[in-house]
Each structure stands twice: as C-alpha cells, then as structure tokens.
Amino acid sequence: MKNTFIGAPMERREDLRFLRGKGTYVDDLAPEGLLYAVILRSSVAHGRIRSIDASAALKIEGVHSVITARDMPDGPPIIPMRLQPLPEFKPFEQPVIAHDKVRYVGEPLAVVLASSVAIGEDTLEHIAVEIDDLPAFSEWQVAAQNKSLLFEQAGTNRSLTFYSRKGDADAAFAKAPYARKEKLNTGRHYGLTMEPRGVMAEWDAGKGRLTISGAAKVPFFNRRILAKQIGLPESAIEMIENDVGGGYGARGEFYPEDFLIPFAARHVNRPVKWIEDRRENLMAMNHARETEAHIEIACERDGTIIGLRGDVHTDMGAYMRTNGAVGARNVVQFMGGPYRVPHVKLDSHLWMSNKTPVGTYRGPGRFESSFYIERLLDMVAGDLGIDRIEMRRRNLVTAAEQPYPIASVQPTDAHDQYDSGEYSEAMNRALKEFNWAEKSKFAGKLIDGKYHGLGIACFVEGGAAGPKESARLEVNGDGTITVFMGSSAVGQGVETVFAQIAADALEIPMDRIRHVYHGSTTTVSDGYGAYHSRSIVMGGSALLDATEKFQAAIREAGAKKLGCRPDEVKIGEDTVSGGGKSFPLAELAGLTAEGAFLNKKHTYSYGTHIAHVTVDAKLGQVQILDYVVVQDVGRAINPLTLRGQIIGSLVQGLGGAMLEHLQYDEQGQFLTGSLADYLLPTATDFPNLRCFVTDDYPSPINPLGAKGAGEGGIVAAGGVMANAVANALSSFGAQPRRLPLSPSYIWELVQAGSRQAAE
Amino acid sequence: MKLPPFEYAAPATLKEAVALLASHGGEAKPLAGGQSLMPMMAFRIAQPSLLVDLRKLPDLKSIAIDKDGVRLGAMVRWRDIQDDKRLAQAHPLLQAAIAHVAHYQIRNRGTVGGSVCHADPAAEMPGIALTCDAEMTVMGKGGQRVIKAADFFLGALTTALQPDEILIEVKLPAWPAGRRFGFQEFARRRGDFAMAGIAVFYDPDAGGTASNAHVGVIGVGEKQRRLGKAEAAINGSTLDEAAIAKASAAASAEVEPQDDIHASAAYRRALTGTLLERALKSAAG
Incomplete structure (x- = not known):
C-alpha cells in the first residue's frame, strides 16, 4: 500500500474533540484539595520594596496562605536565558518574585492561596505593600541617559548590543551613488493567546514527586530549570501538556509563575492551580516588537542594493527573559529579508525600561525588519524613478545564489544562510493571482471618496531550530500504533500532520495511528518543543527516523516468531508475515522504537504579500479590498492546516499593522490593560484574504524537504500595509514611518501632506 | 476578574426596588442589562454592596x-x-x-x-x-x-x-414627518466606542430652509454635548455646500477633545467636523 497522506488537505483529527467540548485544558483540572493561586502584582513601575504585610489577609476566611520572597530561604531563584544565554545578560535576569525592587507594573509580589479565585482576588487589597517610588521610564531614549538605573550593579540600562556585519559597509557607502536614511518605528505587541496561561502543580510528598499540568512549548527545558531552582532531580518532575489555546511564541516559556505555583504546592503540600486572567495576561505575558530603527540604505542608480547600516533600539522591558534577545538579534540579522544585501553594518541596542519584559512573538524581529526594508525599498524606488516590482525583482535572491549567506551577528557568533528557492517566482505568482497589471490602474486614484493603493512586500521566514528532536512509536494491545513526539502542540494541528507522516512512512491507513501524544516529559526521553516553526521539520524528520527503526524492530521480532530472516518479514496493516506464516501485529504489543533528528541548519520558506486598500483620507480609515499571500514551503504536508496557519498569522500581522499597540505613560503606568484598549482584529476587520501555497523548492536540509511555515503570514503584513497606504496617499506625499497605521496617524500624514502642498 | 462580594435582590415592584436602594446608604446599584456594570465590577472599579436587579419589574x-x-x-x-x-x-x-x-x-x-x-x-x-x-x-x-x-x-x-x-x-x-436627520460615528473597529459620533436633525420649511437644528456629539471631550454654534450655522440655511462647510467648521471649533491612546485631540476635532458634514449630507439626501 502506497499512501499519499503527505500533501493531502486533511481535516484536523483534533477538531472533533474540540468541537464536541471534549478538549481538556489546564483549567478543566480540579483534583481533590485544590487551592487556587491569585498573584498580587506591583502597581508601581519602579520602586524599592520596604515591606509586604499579609497578616490581615491571612485572617480572611478561605485564605490558606500568602507566599512572598521571604518564604524562600535562599532568596528567590533567577530565571535563566534559554536562548542566547550570554554572561552579559546575567545581571538583568528576572527573579521569580520581586524581593528588593519592583521594575514593572505587573511584577509578582505575593501569591495568595485560597479556596476560590474570588476569595483570592478579594484578599489582594488586604495585603499591605509599602514601596518607595524610584524614577520610572518607558522610553529607550530615557533609558539611554542612564540617569535612573533599573539594575544599579549593572551600571547601565543597556543589556547588550548585537553587531550584524557583512562585507564592508562603510567603504561601500562612501562610494555609493545614492543613499537614504530613515527613522522608522514598530509598535509594542504581544502574542495574545485565546486561552490565557495556566499552571497546576501537585506534590506527592511520599514519593517526592511534582506533577505539573499546563506545560507548553518547551517542557523539557522548563523541567531542567525548575529542577535546579526547586532542588529536585529532573526525574522527580513530570510536565504534562494539556490542550492548549494558542502559543505564538509567548506561551510556554519559563515565567515567574512556572516556579511560584510548583513551589506553593510543595510549600503547603496541596495541589495548587493558577489561571491567568486577561488583565494579567496583558501585563504578565511577554511583550514584543517595540523597536526604533535609524537606518540607511545605499543603492546603485538602477536600484541594486549596495548596503544597509545604522542602529536599531529595542525596548526590552524590565528584565531579560528566556528568549527575550531573539527579536533584537533577528531584527538586524534579517534586515535584508529576501534581498541580496552585500554590505551590512547594523547595531541592535537592547534597552531596559519599566515595562513588561519582552520575548518572542511569531516572526520575532522579522515583522519589524520586514516593515523597515519594505518601506525603504518603496522610498528608494520613488527617489530613483524605478517601478516597485522591478526594484524588488532586481534584488531578490536567486536559486543560483543558494545557499545564500546573510549577515553574521556578534557576540553570539550567529552565522546563517538561506537554503533554497528562486524568490522572484513567488512574487510572479502573487502578481498573477492578484492581477497586479489590472489593479495597478487604481493606484493613487480617488474613487467614490476613497484613495486606492497597492502595496507589495516579499519575505523569508526562518524555521527548524535545532539541535534535535525525538519521536517514538509503540505497538498497542489492539495492534494499532501510538506516536509520541518530543515537540509540543500549541494549536498548530500537529496531531494530524504527524499522523500523516507516520502513516505514509509505515504504509498503513491513518486510523491505524491511534494516538499522537506530544509535549509531556514522560512519553519520550527528550524533547525540544514548539518554536521557530520547527515542529514539522524537526519533529517530522525525527518521526521518519523513528518509523525506520520501528520497522526494523518489528522485522527483527517478527523474524524470531516466524523463523525467517528479518529481511523476509513483511509488515502489513495489522499483520506481520514471512516464511509463509503470519501473526497479528497486536502480538507485538509494547514493542517500541525511538528516533531522532539532529540539525544545525535552518529552513527558509519565502513568499510575497500584495494588498489593495482604500483610504478614507478624512477619517484615516483603511480597508482591504484584496490581499494575496504566496508562500513556498518546500513541501506542504497538509495544505489545509497550512492555509490556516498562513491566514491566522496574517490576521495577527494585520492586527499589528493597523490596531495593536501596548502603551504606557511616561511613568511606566500601563494604559492598555483590557481588550477595549489593546485592539485585536475581529472577524469583520479583514475579510478579503487569499493565500496560495507552493512547494517548488524543497529544503535540502531535511529528509521531508519541508520548511517551517507558521510565521510567513505575519512577517510582511506591516510593510505591505504601510506601502499600500503610502501608495494610496501618494498625492499627499504620505510616507508612513511607524506602526500601527491608526486612523489618527494616517490623518496626520494627510494633514502634513496638505500643508506642504499649500506652502 | 472575579466579582467582589455583593448582595443581590430581584424585587417585584418599583417601590421595593427603591426601598432596597435607599437601605444601603448609597452603596447599592440597580442592575439592568449589566453590560457596563458587570465588567466594572470584574475590574473592581465598582464595588456596590447590593445589586438591585430590575428584571422582574413589569412596567x-x-x-x-x-x-x-x-x-x-x-x-x-x-x-x-x-x-x-x-x-x-x-x-x-x-x-x-x-x-x-x-x-x-x-x-x-x-x-x-x-x-x-x-x-x-x-x-x-x-x-x-x-x-x-x-x-x-x-x-x-x-x-x-x-x-x-x-x-x-x-x-x-x-x-x-x-x-x-x-x-x-x-x-x-414627537418626531415630525418632514424632519431631516443624520447619524455618523467612527470607531477603530466596528462596535468599539466611537472616537467621535454626531447626531443631527433639523426641520426644513417648504423652501428647504432649516430651523430647529439639533446637533449632538459623543466620544469627544468629557461628556456628550450639544453644539450650539453648529446648530446656529444650520438654522436659516438651505444646507448648501457652503452652509455645511460652515456648520462643520463650527463643530470642529466648538468641541474640546483631549489626546488619548486611540487618537490625538487634533484628529478628534477634525473628525467631529467631518462626521457632521457627512451626517448633514446624508440628511439632505
């Protein structure tokens, strides 16, 4: 039987469970004796803690205990960096609970354990907290003055500068016939998950074991951190991944609560559960994206890019968290996007501020840098009188240049290269699907009171972070097969695609794959998680390896039973045969084989976004009439779920382009603490989105040929929308230089243009 | 995001409801649809000691x-x-x-x-x-x-x-048959609170000359308000282009907006005029 599940648009196996309300999220768990944790968070942005007095709180009926830093005899543990763990970052890492200073609104001060969440919340106002205010700041420019320091011992508010280098930019700029310098900004976003975070911890005092539910993304890594912090061997901690309502890079990193809740459970010897509410979610989960770029581009007169140089400033918030440096590195490593840039000299400065710390959010650094390069390309094309399409065609990396090396970054010694693809082919497909030739007639025109504009942006998306992923297969008692994966499910539909890959490799029907388990630390020996669009490439390749080893193990076991050589054994759908005999696969129940995939290289899927918008210049209102994404993913495992990934990430990107911005006042008070203030796209905002998937250039770095593809929808959305608005308002000379493109901002651009025209 | 503790009553008569409200020294609140009060309580911006649910009052x-x-x-x-x-x-x-x-x-x-x-x-x-x-x-x-x-x-x-x-x-x-009206508002997303909204009506005579103009604005400044100067610009006019422009400019000049996280004051001022202009055009049409 030769299967072709890979490449087939298969419906998600997990949906039946979700649609019937049978999903199990961490908040669905309520073991006997459960206590509910509610966290007292700082309302002061920057200050020195004088005292925390919970004596009044402890008298409230239903309150079991209140935990503060004083309950941790050796002081609160520090959360280490998971990615780029440089010594420079050490002074800026976050303690699991504030003990001497608070540095942002939302920082945990105390944990109330109560018999209900409501009682816990009632209790918060009865905890007396005295904090001496220190000068707070919420802008990198103020941080850079180093007048008020977040970490006195560090002596600076700058945790690091990344240096991105290629060629000799200064020499190239000196000779360049044309250059343009711009200041551009992106807003502060976060990967808002539909289901907020949650942790439940159960302590078995007799066995000395901790069981933690609500794990996601990187459970094995988090177990290593927790084991060290809490003084248990890793083997005494089990992390369980339940159903998860969205990850986006933010969920599943190690946060203060990932220590506090297990600690509390052991401290009081009761199960403890904490479920984040939306207000907490907005101020406690990692923020992302807020950067300011001062960049210069140099080109030949024909538009050929010579180089990029300048500085990018990232507002890191109050602490360096697990993956907080990734965005700030990526923004300068990938500034060139899919374009050939021979000379790069970009410095990325990481500034601490009195805001929620940052981490990765889908397309970290890439959304920002795509906005920057795409804005620059349109401005350059305008200056040099070159068509925008031609400008891009001239600079897109060609298949002949692959693998194409990009800038290297110090001090992390990051070297990288793109893997495969003729990037202009995706652009050509997008132009055709969009019907650019016809629609470009509308560009800049005023029709029925609205200005029409077209925007284009091309992108690459990185994926497949190593070093390794694991997978295991096991024969069940009924002869079906169970798959255990080291990578995590955060809503991407991996149960379906892993079943497709396994069923194809084993040449059996999909329903013979009974279960796909993922993420929990008990089911495979090791796992690396779900980030950097790595699950299909890394997990899928590990699964291929596991299927080979699994088949070999069945042949060997079968040979013994059948009295033949292993290579004479044939593995059927539910039987094993050889030497003229056969037996049911079920007789091998418990047989298992584990596989792995090791990889240091990255995949780069790529593509093009094109948008047709209208702008009501008086309202500053932008509407999308048509939007096309073409993405080449190397090899599409499931075009249906992939389409969901692209459209979903695109809508998130449009949210960042048009609506979303986490805001603070100058004293670090948080101004966007609800979804009435932090505006997400709703179902009616962006209806006209189309996507097309191609797999013309398989990745050479993995046996599937697949490339990570969960982030391409988001990466180019900011650039394409800003370019479309600029095009629509070209008669006003409008050049959007920051996101989001709010009505107020667009109106200001129109006013500035009108004033200039009048003068 | 859980409600603070409160008592709850659902009286069957208005008299009882009033008595209940009076009994809590200003700490009781009537509960109607709950679409603002409940979120405010969940955020603990409001913490009434008693909710008097009006759902059983028949009249x-x-x-x-x-x-x-x-x-x-x-x-x-x-x-x-x-x-x-x-x-x-x-x-x-x-x-x-x-x-x-x-x-x-x-x-x-x-x-x-x-x-x-x-x-x-x-x-x-x-x-x-x-x-x-x-x-x-x-x-x-x-x-x-x-x-x-x-x-x-x-x-x-x-x-x-x-x-x-x-x-x-x-x-x-009462709404006379010949009355002209318009309503315009603009929010960042459909269904959000408006960054500005305009309600306008006037009564034209047989020759189309407007009188009894009423212009109200929401979402701009500290409270909803009437715009007397814009009304004056409408009254006595036939709502030609010039009159509409004059009324619109008067409305922009009259409001007292402030900057907030969604829009600048200058934008809201201009938006007020734009919405009145559009409301008057739709009223005339």
Missing part, C-alpha cells in the same frame, strides 16, 4: 408611541428598538444610532436605562437623549420626578440621579 420593558413622542421603558433592550418597525417613522434617528451600539450579543442584553444612567461620554443613547431634548422620569423615596436631558448628564459617568432613584422611562419628543 419598564415597553416602547410606547403616541402623538407626544416615544416613551422607552428603562429595561427596553437595544434589540427591541432595532426590531420595532414603528420606530422607522416614529424615531428614525434613534434606530440609526442604536445600530452602532457595540455588538450583536451586547445589543441583546444592554438596556436604554442602563446606558443612560451609566452616562458614558461615547455612548449612543445618552447622546440621542441629549440631542433630542429627552425627559427622564425617575422614581425615588420621595416619589417621581422628571429631569430634562440637559440637566441629567453632568459629566463622564455622572448624572443627576440620586442614589435611591431608579430611571423608569426616557421620553423622546
């Missing part, structure tokens, strides 16, 4: 229409207004405005009385009440009284209602 749910106008019971829900076919003639401005209230689910729950008493500066119903010279009938310990809209809305989330008083009815004066 507050009707829309009565006669020659004197439209009387909206305090517990009339937005959905009732949208579904009442009589209102297309009896008060088309009301129906036009209510279509902009929040989202489908909220319109099924939210009430006229809840919105008027909450007095959000960006809410449609208080804006319509003020623009249309509505009269609010309220009942307290001392019996009933009628408060004119102009005296009712005192500021952001502040009204002339006493702690023991319950709004019973909002009366909108």
Whole structure:
C-alpha cells in the first residue's frame, strides 16, 4: 500500500474533540484539595520594596496562605536565558518574585492561596505593600541617559548590543551613488493567546514527586530549570501538556509563575492551580516588537542594493527573559529579508525600561525588519524613478545564489544562510493571482471618496531550530500504533500532520495511528518543543527516523516468531508475515522504537504579500479590498492546516499593522490593560484574504524537504500595509514611518501632506 | 476578574426596588442589562454592596408611541428598538444610532436605562437623549420626578440621579414627518466606542430652509454635548455646500477633545467636523 497522506488537505483529527467540548485544558483540572493561586502584582513601575504585610489577609476566611520572597530561604531563584544565554545578560535576569525592587507594573509580589479565585482576588487589597517610588521610564531614549538605573550593579540600562556585519559597509557607502536614511518605528505587541496561561502543580510528598499540568512549548527545558531552582532531580518532575489555546511564541516559556505555583504546592503540600486572567495576561505575558530603527540604505542608480547600516533600539522591558534577545538579534540579522544585501553594518541596542519584559512573538524581529526594508525599498524606488516590482525583482535572491549567506551577528557568533528557492517566482505568482497589471490602474486614484493603493512586500521566514528532536512509536494491545513526539502542540494541528507522516512512512491507513501524544516529559526521553516553526521539520524528520527503526524492530521480532530472516518479514496493516506464516501485529504489543533528528541548519520558506486598500483620507480609515499571500514551503504536508496557519498569522500581522499597540505613560503606568484598549482584529476587520501555497523548492536540509511555515503570514503584513497606504496617499506625499497605521496617524500624514502642498 | 462580594435582590415592584436602594446608604446599584456594570465590577472599579436587579419589574420593558413622542421603558433592550418597525417613522434617528451600539450579543442584553444612567461620554443613547431634548422620569423615596436631558448628564459617568432613584422611562419628543436627520460615528473597529459620533436633525420649511437644528456629539471631550454654534450655522440655511462647510467648521471649533491612546485631540476635532458634514449630507439626501 502506497499512501499519499503527505500533501493531502486533511481535516484536523483534533477538531472533533474540540468541537464536541471534549478538549481538556489546564483549567478543566480540579483534583481533590485544590487551592487556587491569585498573584498580587506591583502597581508601581519602579520602586524599592520596604515591606509586604499579609497578616490581615491571612485572617480572611478561605485564605490558606500568602507566599512572598521571604518564604524562600535562599532568596528567590533567577530565571535563566534559554536562548542566547550570554554572561552579559546575567545581571538583568528576572527573579521569580520581586524581593528588593519592583521594575514593572505587573511584577509578582505575593501569591495568595485560597479556596476560590474570588476569595483570592478579594484578599489582594488586604495585603499591605509599602514601596518607595524610584524614577520610572518607558522610553529607550530615557533609558539611554542612564540617569535612573533599573539594575544599579549593572551600571547601565543597556543589556547588550548585537553587531550584524557583512562585507564592508562603510567603504561601500562612501562610494555609493545614492543613499537614504530613515527613522522608522514598530509598535509594542504581544502574542495574545485565546486561552490565557495556566499552571497546576501537585506534590506527592511520599514519593517526592511534582506533577505539573499546563506545560507548553518547551517542557523539557522548563523541567531542567525548575529542577535546579526547586532542588529536585529532573526525574522527580513530570510536565504534562494539556490542550492548549494558542502559543505564538509567548506561551510556554519559563515565567515567574512556572516556579511560584510548583513551589506553593510543595510549600503547603496541596495541589495548587493558577489561571491567568486577561488583565494579567496583558501585563504578565511577554511583550514584543517595540523597536526604533535609524537606518540607511545605499543603492546603485538602477536600484541594486549596495548596503544597509545604522542602529536599531529595542525596548526590552524590565528584565531579560528566556528568549527575550531573539527579536533584537533577528531584527538586524534579517534586515535584508529576501534581498541580496552585500554590505551590512547594523547595531541592535537592547534597552531596559519599566515595562513588561519582552520575548518572542511569531516572526520575532522579522515583522519589524520586514516593515523597515519594505518601506525603504518603496522610498528608494520613488527617489530613483524605478517601478516597485522591478526594484524588488532586481534584488531578490536567486536559486543560483543558494545557499545564500546573510549577515553574521556578534557576540553570539550567529552565522546563517538561506537554503533554497528562486524568490522572484513567488512574487510572479502573487502578481498573477492578484492581477497586479489590472489593479495597478487604481493606484493613487480617488474613487467614490476613497484613495486606492497597492502595496507589495516579499519575505523569508526562518524555521527548524535545532539541535534535535525525538519521536517514538509503540505497538498497542489492539495492534494499532501510538506516536509520541518530543515537540509540543500549541494549536498548530500537529496531531494530524504527524499522523500523516507516520502513516505514509509505515504504509498503513491513518486510523491505524491511534494516538499522537506530544509535549509531556514522560512519553519520550527528550524533547525540544514548539518554536521557530520547527515542529514539522524537526519533529517530522525525527518521526521518519523513528518509523525506520520501528520497522526494523518489528522485522527483527517478527523474524524470531516466524523463523525467517528479518529481511523476509513483511509488515502489513495489522499483520506481520514471512516464511509463509503470519501473526497479528497486536502480538507485538509494547514493542517500541525511538528516533531522532539532529540539525544545525535552518529552513527558509519565502513568499510575497500584495494588498489593495482604500483610504478614507478624512477619517484615516483603511480597508482591504484584496490581499494575496504566496508562500513556498518546500513541501506542504497538509495544505489545509497550512492555509490556516498562513491566514491566522496574517490576521495577527494585520492586527499589528493597523490596531495593536501596548502603551504606557511616561511613568511606566500601563494604559492598555483590557481588550477595549489593546485592539485585536475581529472577524469583520479583514475579510478579503487569499493565500496560495507552493512547494517548488524543497529544503535540502531535511529528509521531508519541508520548511517551517507558521510565521510567513505575519512577517510582511506591516510593510505591505504601510506601502499600500503610502501608495494610496501618494498625492499627499504620505510616507508612513511607524506602526500601527491608526486612523489618527494616517490623518496626520494627510494633514502634513496638505500643508506642504499649500506652502 | 472575579466579582467582589455583593448582595443581590430581584424585587417585584418599583417601590421595593427603591426601598432596597435607599437601605444601603448609597452603596447599592440597580442592575439592568449589566453590560457596563458587570465588567466594572470584574475590574473592581465598582464595588456596590447590593445589586438591585430590575428584571422582574413589569412596567419598564415597553416602547410606547403616541402623538407626544416615544416613551422607552428603562429595561427596553437595544434589540427591541432595532426590531420595532414603528420606530422607522416614529424615531428614525434613534434606530440609526442604536445600530452602532457595540455588538450583536451586547445589543441583546444592554438596556436604554442602563446606558443612560451609566452616562458614558461615547455612548449612543445618552447622546440621542441629549440631542433630542429627552425627559427622564425617575422614581425615588420621595416619589417621581422628571429631569430634562440637559440637566441629567453632568459629566463622564455622572448624572443627576440620586442614589435611591431608579430611571423608569426616557421620553423622546414627537418626531415630525418632514424632519431631516443624520447619524455618523467612527470607531477603530466596528462596535468599539466611537472616537467621535454626531447626531443631527433639523426641520426644513417648504423652501428647504432649516430651523430647529439639533446637533449632538459623543466620544469627544468629557461628556456628550450639544453644539450650539453648529446648530446656529444650520438654522436659516438651505444646507448648501457652503452652509455645511460652515456648520462643520463650527463643530470642529466648538468641541474640546483631549489626546488619548486611540487618537490625538487634533484628529478628534477634525473628525467631529467631518462626521457632521457627512451626517448633514446624508440628511439632505
């Protein structure tokens, strides 16, 4: 039987469970004796803690205990960096609970354990907290003055500068016939998950074991951190991944609560559960994206890019968290996007501020840098009188240049290269699907009171972070097969695609794959998680390896039973045969084989976004009439779920382009603490989105040929929308230089243009 | 995000409801549709000690229409207004405005009385009440009284209602057949609170000359308000391009917006004029 599940648009196996309300999220768990944790968070942005007095709180009926830093005899543990763990970052890492200073609104001060969440919340106002205010700041420019320091011992508010280098930019700029310098900004976003975070911890005092539910993304890594912090061997901690309502890079990193809740459970010897509410979610989960770029581009007169140089400033918030440096590195490593840039000299400065710390959010650094390069390309094309399409065609990396090396970054010694693809082919497909030739007639025109504009942006998306992923297969008692994966499910539909890959490799029907388990630390020996669009490439390749080893193990076991050589054994759908005999696969129940995939290289899927918008210049209102994404993913495992990934990430990107911005006042008070203030796209905002998937250039770095593809929808959305608005308002000379493109901002651009025209 | 502790009562008569409100020394709150009060309690911005649920009061749910106008019971829900076919003639401005209230689910729950008493500066119903010279009938310990809209809305989330008083009815004066009107608002997303909204009506004579212009603005400044200078610019005009431009400029000049996280003051000022211009054009059309 030769299967072709890979490449087939298969419906998600997990949906039946979700649609019937049978999903199990961490908040669905309520073991006997459960206590509910509610966290007292700082309302002061920057200050020195004088005292925390919970004596009044402890008298409230239903309150079991209140935990503060004083309950941790050796002081609160520090959360280490998971990615780029440089010594420079050490002074800026976050303690699991504030003990001497608070540095942002939302920082945990105390944990109330109560018999209900409501009682816990009632209790918060009865905890007396005295904090001496220190000068707070919420802008990198103020941080850079180093007048008020977040970490006195560090002596600076700058945790690091990344240096991105290629060629000799200064020499190239000196000779360049044309250059343009711009200041551009992106807003502060976060990967808002539909289901907020949650942790439940159960302590078995007799066995000395901790069981933690609500794990996601990187459970094995988090177990290593927790084991060290809490003084248990890793083997005494089990992390369980339940159903998860969205990850986006933010969920599943190690946060203060990932220590506090297990600690509390052991401290009081009761199960403890904490479920984040939306207000907490907005101020406690990692923020992302807020950067300011001062960049210069140099080109030949024909538009050929010579180089990029300048500085990018990232507002890191109050602490360096697990993956907080990734965005700030990526923004300068990938500034060139899919374009050939021979000379790069970009410095990325990481500034601490009195805001929620940052981490990765889908397309970290890439959304920002795509906005920057795409804005620059349109401005350059305008200056040099070159068509925008031609400008891009001239600079897109060609298949002949692959693998194409990009800038290297110090001090992390990051070297990288793109893997495969003729990037202009995706652009050509997008132009055709969009019907650019016809629609470009509308560009800049005023029709029925609205200005029409077209925007284009091309992108690459990185994926497949190593070093390794694991997978295991096991024969069940009924002869079906169970798959255990080291990578995590955060809503991407991996149960379906892993079943497709396994069923194809084993040449059996999909329903013979009974279960796909993922993420929990008990089911495979090791796992690396779900980030950097790595699950299909890394997990899928590990699964291929596991299927080979699994088949070999069945042949060997079968040979013994059948009295033949292993290579004479044939593995059927539910039987094993050889030497003229056969037996049911079920007789091998418990047989298992584990596989792995090791990889240091990255995949780069790529593509093009094109948008047709209208702008009501008086309202500053932008509407999308048509939007096309073409993405080449190397090899599409499931075009249906992939389409969901692209459209979903695109809508998130449009949210960042048009609506979303986490805001603070100058004293670090948080101004966007609800979804009435932090505006997400709703179902009616962006209806006209189309996507097309191609797999013309398989990745050479993995046996599937697949490339990570969960982030391409988001990466180019900011650039394409800003370019479309600029095009629509070209008669006003409008050049959007920051996101989001709010009505107020667009109106200001129109006013500035009108004033200039009048003068 | 859990509600603070409170007591709850659902009295069957107005008299009981008033007595309950009076019994808690200003700490009790009437509960109508709960679309603003419940989130405020979840955020612990409001912590009333007693909620007096008005859902069992039989007399507050009707829309009565006669020659004197439209009387909206305090517990009339937005959905009732949208579904009442009589209102297309009896008060088309009301129906036009209510279509902009929040989202489908909220319109099924939210009430006229809840919105008027909450007095959000960006809410449609208080804006319509003020623009249309509505009269609010309220009942307290001392019996009933009628408060004119102009005296009712005192500021952001502040009204002339006493702690023991319950709004019973909002009366909108009769709507003459030849009246022209427009309603325009603009929010960052459909259903959000408006960054600005304009309600306008006027009565043209046979020659098209306008009189009795009423212009109300919501979402700009500290409270919903009338724009007297814009009204003056409309009265006596035939609403030609020049008159519309003049009224629009007057409206922009008259409002007192402030910067906030969604829009600059300058934008809101300009938006007010733009929306009045569009409302007047749609009124004329």
